[in-house]
Amino acid sequence: MLAQLLVSGIAQGAIYALVALAMTVIYRATTVVNFGHGDLLMAGAFSVYVFVVLLGIPYLVAAGLGLLLLFVFGYLVQRQLIQPMLDGPHLALAMMAIAVGFALRGIARIYWGREVLPFPRIFPADVYVLGDVVVTSGNLIVTGVALTLMLVLFAVFYLSPVGKLAQAVFQSARGAALVGINVPRFYSIAWGVGAAMAALGGILIAPMTFLYPDMSVWILIRGFAAMTLGGFGSLHGAVVGGLLLGVMELLLGAYVSSSLIEITSYLVIILVLLFRPAGLFGQRQVVRV
Amino acid sequence: MTDGRVSTALPGRGRRMLADRRWLYVLPLLALAIPFFVNDYIQYIVNLTLIYILVGVGFNVLIGNLGQLAFANAAFFGLGAYTTGILMYHLNLPFWLALLPGGIVAAIAGAIISLPALRGIRLFYLAIVTLAFGELLRWTYIHVESLTLGSMGLHVPRPSVFGYDLTSEAGKFVVFLVVVVVALQATANLLRSRVGRAFMAIKNNEHAAASVGVPTSLYFVLAFAWSGLVVGLGGGLYAAHVRLVAPEAFNLMALIMHFAIVMVGGLGNLAGGVIGAIIVTGTPELVRAWPGMLELFLAIPIIVILMFLPKGLVSLLCRPLPMLQESYHRP
Numbered sequence: 001m002l003a004q005l006l007v008s009g010i011a012q013g014a015i016y017a018l019v020a021l022a023m024t025v026i027y028r029a030t031t032v033v034n035f036g037h038g039d040l041l042m043a044g045a046f047s048v049y050v051f052v053v054l055l056g057i058p059y060l061v062a063a064g065l066g067l068l069l070l071f072v073f074g075y076l077v078q079r080q081l082i083q084p085m086l087d088g089p090h091l092a093l094a095m096m097a098i099a100v101g102f103a104l105r106g107i108a109r110i111y112w113g114r115e116v117l118p119f120p121r122i123f124p125a126d127v128y129v130l131g132d133v134v135v136t137s138g139n140l141i142v143t144g145v146a147l148t149l150m151l152v153l154f155a156v157f158y159l160s161p162v163g164k165l166a167q168a169v170f171q172s173a174r175g176a177a178l179v180g181i182n183v184p185r186f187y188s189i190a191w192g193v194g195a196a197m198a199a200l201g202g203i204l205i206a207p208m209t210f211l212y213p214d215m216s217v218w219i220l221i222r223g224f225a226a227m228t229l230g231g232f233g234s235l236h237g238a239v240v241g242g243l244l245l246g247v248m249e250l251l252l253g254a255y256v257s258s259s260l261i262e263i264t265s266y267l268v269i270i271l272v273l274l275f276r277p278a279g280l281f282g283q284r285q286v287v288r289v
Numbered sequence: 290m291t292d293g294r295v296s297t298a299l300p301g302r303g304r305r306m307l308a309d310r311r312w313l314y315v316l317p318l319l320a321l322a323i324p325f326f327v328n329d330y331i332q333y334i335v336n337l338t339l340i341y342i343l344v345g346v347g348f349n350v351l352i353g354n355l356g357q358l359a360f361a362n363a364a365f366f367g368l369g370a371y372t373t374g375i376l377m378y379h380l381n382l383p384f385w386l387a388l389l390p391g392g393i394v395a396a397i398a399g400a401i402i403s404l405p406a407l408r409g410i411r412l413f414y415l416a417i418v419t420l421a422f423g424e425l426l427r428w429t430y431i432h433v434e435s436l437t438l439g440s441m442g443l444h445v446p447r448p449s450v451f452g453y454d455l456t457s458e459a460g461k462f463v464v465f466l467v468v469v470v471v472a473l474q475a476t477a478n479l480l481r482s483r484v485g486r487a488f489m490a491i492k493n494n495e496h497a498a499a500s501v502g503v504p505t506s507l508y509f510v511l512a513f514a515w516s517g518l519v520v521g522l523g524g525g526l527y528a529a530h531v532r533l534v535a536p537e538a539f540n541l542m543a544l545i546m547h548f549a550i551v552m553v554g555g556l557g558n559l560a561g562g563v564i565g566a567i568i569v570t571g572t573p574e575l576v577r578a579w580p581g582m583l584e585l586f587l588a589i590p591i592i593v594i595l596m597f598l599p600k601g602l603v604s605l606l607c608r609p610l611p612m613l614q615e616s617y618h619r620p
Binding site: 033035081084085088089090091092094095096098099100102103105106107108109110111113114213217221224225228232259262263265266267269270273274277 | 352356358404405408409410412413414416417418420421422424425428432541545548552556579580581582583584585587588589591592595596599
């Protein structure tokens with residue numbers, strides 16, 4: 001029982017980790033928290049759905065197209081809508097991301113209303129049994145992708161020249177601009193990458209959770225909880241936070257009450273921010289007066 | 290920053306007269322004529338507008354005047370509605386006695402929600418934690434079924450004031466109008482007092498404000514509680530007006546609508562909350578038939594306003610009607 005819960009929890013947590021990783025990339029690169037991330041994920045999943053089911057494009061091509069589409073969308077949103085807000089109050093930034101996401105949800109709802117759609121799966125729905133622990137191929141693939149992505153992002157942020165760039169821009173956008181880095185362009189690309197990662201998350205998550213225009217709220221809160229728990233801006237924090245959150249949800253659900261599954265992430269956010277705002281691995285950036 | 294101090298160069302005599310805020314008292318008197326001209330359905334929407342005026346004005350205190358990313362507004366609204374609704378449903382209290390407790394409970398919730406802010410949590414962190422608080426409350430409404438009757442919602446009995454049943458929409462309108470005028474006047478007084486100036490100082494530079502001796506923590510609690518009080522009163526009116534208090538009415542969709550009210554009307558301007566409510570309230574009714582349109586009709590105005598008119602529609606009206614301008618000190 002416990003072993004099964006742990007395994008399932010990790011598989012569930014891998015989804016959250018994937019979401020939190022994409023949000024962390026945008027945060028690390030631009031110091032902006034994307035409140036519309038859940039909707040980007042939904043948009044990515046829906047665009048792949050349209051490509052595969054309605055247009056009959058082969059799955060892998062469709063997935064590639066979906067990622068590309070979301071990259072361009074994220075790039076353009078940052079460039080046209082977020083960049084002009086950067087000098088304004090933080091509220092304007094948050095509002096802009098929320099409004100863009102909300103508009104996406106509206107567009108999805110025009111066509112799909114309150115439908116819940118099954119999402120085509122690329123991988124066979126195999127089930128593996130190890131002792132009394134059951135694992136599905138979906139679990140394995142999502143966990144694998146989350147971990148791989150974390151390693152790739154580690155390499156990008158810590159080993160490649162792009163990482164140095166990101167570090168410079170994160171620490172001081174003005175300083176980075178002074179030494180010749182094209183900061184707005186860097187921001188736009190980071191949003192593009194973040195949006196493409198959201199699409200990837202959507203493609204992987206939708207086969208397990210179904211596809212519906214309102215999936216974004218659920219996803220966004222879980223992503224925030226994973227980021228908060230792991231520490232804002234930390235890549236491994238996002239992954240560890242996501243996995244822990246998944247395990248916690250299932251343990252609380254199984255041993256205390258199944259209605260707690262829904263609010264585990266809210267409680268995590270509130271308790272962590274109250275008692276340890278830096279999370280597990282984050283740097284303490286909270287300003288005191 | 291020039292918040293509210295956009296000077297009117299060479300104020301002529303007529304202009305100075307127009308800047309007199311007492312002109313605004315004419316508006317509620319004019320509004321009293323509305324019931325004579327509209328049918329019950331329109332009157333219902335007008336009453337709803339009065340409710341959303343409180344929502345917008347209360348929300349504006351936190352995000353506009355104090356400048357904090359506090360996203361718990363739907364929670365305050367829900368607490369007000371549920372408190373009033375529960376008192377009327379379970380204890381059979383008349384509406385006029387049940388209204389104020391709704392505001393007070395929401396005010397207490399506001400003070401509690403300000404705790405993370407006092408711990409130094411700001412910006413996106415504050416937004417996330419307040420968002421989580423709101424969702425947690427919504428979960429509570431669903432699961433404390435003995436009080437809230439769960440997701441089916443609470444059917445509130447007919448409201449009455451001093452023994453008179455408010456059977457007509459027009460009757461509700463007059464009562465709501467009185468509540469709104471009192472709450473707005475109180476908020477205006479608060480914002481134009483030392484307290485309001487402290488809010489502005491905190492918004493512009495919290496450290497500077499603290500360093501010149503503004504007790505910032507105190508004003509944080511006060512702003513959150515006041516915002517809770519005004520929005521909670523709006524929630525109480527909502528319970529009496531719609532007479533169905535269900536968790537779905539206080540979800541993120543509701544929050545975005547509150548945002549749209551404040552942004553479209555004008556951030557940090559009392560009249561902005563009013564104008565925003567007048568424009569936004571009818572939207573859900575207009576587009577009810579088309580799924581997805583409500584989202585677009587709320588999101589696109591927010592985007593356009595953010596891009597081209599960050600101070601909202603009220604900034605367009607300030608020039609011809611200078612009495613709408615916020616002035617925090619006597620000229």
